[in-house]
Amino acid sequence: MAEVVLNGVSKTFGATEAVRHVSMTVPDGAFVVLLGPTGAGKTTTLRLIAGLEAPDAGTITIGGEVVNGTSPAERNVAMVFQQYSLYPHLTVRENLEFPLKSPILRTPKAEIDRRISEVAKVLRIDHKLDNKSTQLSGGEMQRVSIGRALVREPAIFLMDEPLSSLDAKLRSELRVELKRIQAQLGATVLYVTHDQIEAMTMATHVGVLDEGGLVQFGTPREIYENPVSTYVASRLGLPRINLLPVSVFPGAPADAAIIGLRPEQIEQGAGREAKVTRVEHLGDQMRVHLDLEGQAITTLADPHQNYATGDTLKIQPRDPLYFDATGQRI
Numbered sequence: 001m002a003e004v005v006l007n008g009v010s011k012t013f014g015a016t017e018a019v020r021h022v023s024m025t026v027p028d029g030a031f032v033v034l035l036g037p038t039g040a041g042k043t044t045t046l047r048l049i050a051g052l053e054a055p056d057a058g059t060i061t062i063g064g065e066v067v068n069g070t071s072p073a074e075r076n077v078a079m080v081f082q083q084y085s086l087y088p089h090l091t092v093r094e095n096l097e098f099p100l101k102s103p104i105l106r107t108p109k110a111e112i113d114r115r116i117s118e119v120a121k122v123l124r125i126d127h128k129l130d131n132k133s134t135q136l137s138g139g140e141m142q143r144v145s146i147g148r149a150l151v152r153e154p155a156i157f158l159m160d161e162p163l164s165s166l167d168a169k170l171r172s173e174l175r176v177e178l179k180r181i182q183a184q185l186g187a188t189v190l191y192v193t194h195d196q197i198e199a200m201t202m203a204t205h206v207g208v209l210d211e212g213g214l215v216q217f218g219t220p221r222e223i224y225e226n227p228v229s230t231y232v233a234s235r236l237g238l239p240r241i242n243l244l245p246v247s248v249f250p251g252a253p254a255d256a257a258i259i260g261l262r263p264e265q266i267e268q269g270a271g272r273e274a275k276v277t278r279v280e281h282l283g284d285q286m287r288v289h290l291d292l293e294g295q296a297i298t299t300l301a302d303p304h305q306n307y308a309t310g311d312t313l314k315i316q317p318r319d320p321l322y323f324d325a326t327g328q329r330i
């Protein structure tokens with residue numbers, strides 16, 4: 001429904017460059033996950049697109065129109081925050097109706113009722129529609145907040161860790177539902193999360209931010225397989241990529257300083273001897289923590305293997321990633 005383009009967008013708060021010259025094209029219907037540690041500029045990027053902050057430089061274009069200077073209400077954008085923001089004196093139904101009752105929209109009553117019942121069902125809050133929002137649990141309140149964005153059927157959803165306050169079961173269910181609703185509406189989504197599974201399963205594109213700058217933008221697979229730096233490589237993948245001095249294994253290119261090995265890039269049965277320091281059984285997989293010349297390495301093994309602390313295991317790299325001393329990919 002709408003492409004979002006940021007062109008050289010910057011935003012400074014006092015001495016902090018929260019967003020630094022960010023250029024990014026979010027295709028129509030894309031699901032973009034923004035990754036980066038705390039303070040990287042993820043929330044500020046969303047707030048700039050929503051119109052809650054004004055950029056100091058650059059342009060923001062939504063659906064082909066420059067929106068710098070337009071109000072949030074004019075942008076057809078819905079934002080869901082990590083912290084639910086409901087009207088406490090209203091019921092769930094009234095909270096959900098609120099965005100549709102705007103005089104500009106003039107949504108007919110039957111249409112309002114239809115959307116609310118549909119969204120409430122998806123979010124499993126249909127039995128709580130007549131409760132005051134203060135009578136809900138935290139997870140229920142967060143679902144109502146998400147519902148308030150969904151009923152509007154906006155062109156763009158901006159979501160800032162919307163599922164992080166929910167328990168694991170509900171989170172995995174809503175992950176699937178959000179993705180389904182997005183596909184159904186054809187909506188464009190920008191989504192902030194620290195959750196690896198959300199990033200890998202929901203994203204069509206991933207943007208990695210570092211101190212306000214966009215350091216890589218691509219499909220989750222590109223970011224995972226072809227990271228431009230150790231910083232980007234460390235943002236995606238669980239267990240995390242192992243970053244080791246190149247001296248640990250033979251065969252590195254001359255200018256390489258760091259070898260990057262994702263758990264599946266470690267072949268077992270030949271190569272250097274490493275000591276098993278810990279084994280974690282996770283049901284469908286087994287994580288094996290190793291020590292090689294004082295370097296901690298994490299890899300995966302067949303869950304039926306009988307590895308134990310103290311065992312030795314031969315390992316060697318398979319198609320590793322190499323980085324220079326500054327962490328840039330070679």
Ligand SMILES: Nc1ncnc2c1ncn2[C@@H]1O[C@H](COP(=O)(O)OP(=O)(O)OP(=O)(O)O)[C@@H](O)[C@H]1O
Binds near residue numbers: 040042
């Ligand atoms: N209103 C503000 N006033 C002053 N500084 C701000 C303001 N908003 C953000 N910042 C600063 O801008 C930088 C980026 O903040 P932002 O909230 O965008 O980061 P983030 O990546 O979303 O972090 P988190 O994961 O913790 O939410 C931080 O250094 C933050 O302290």
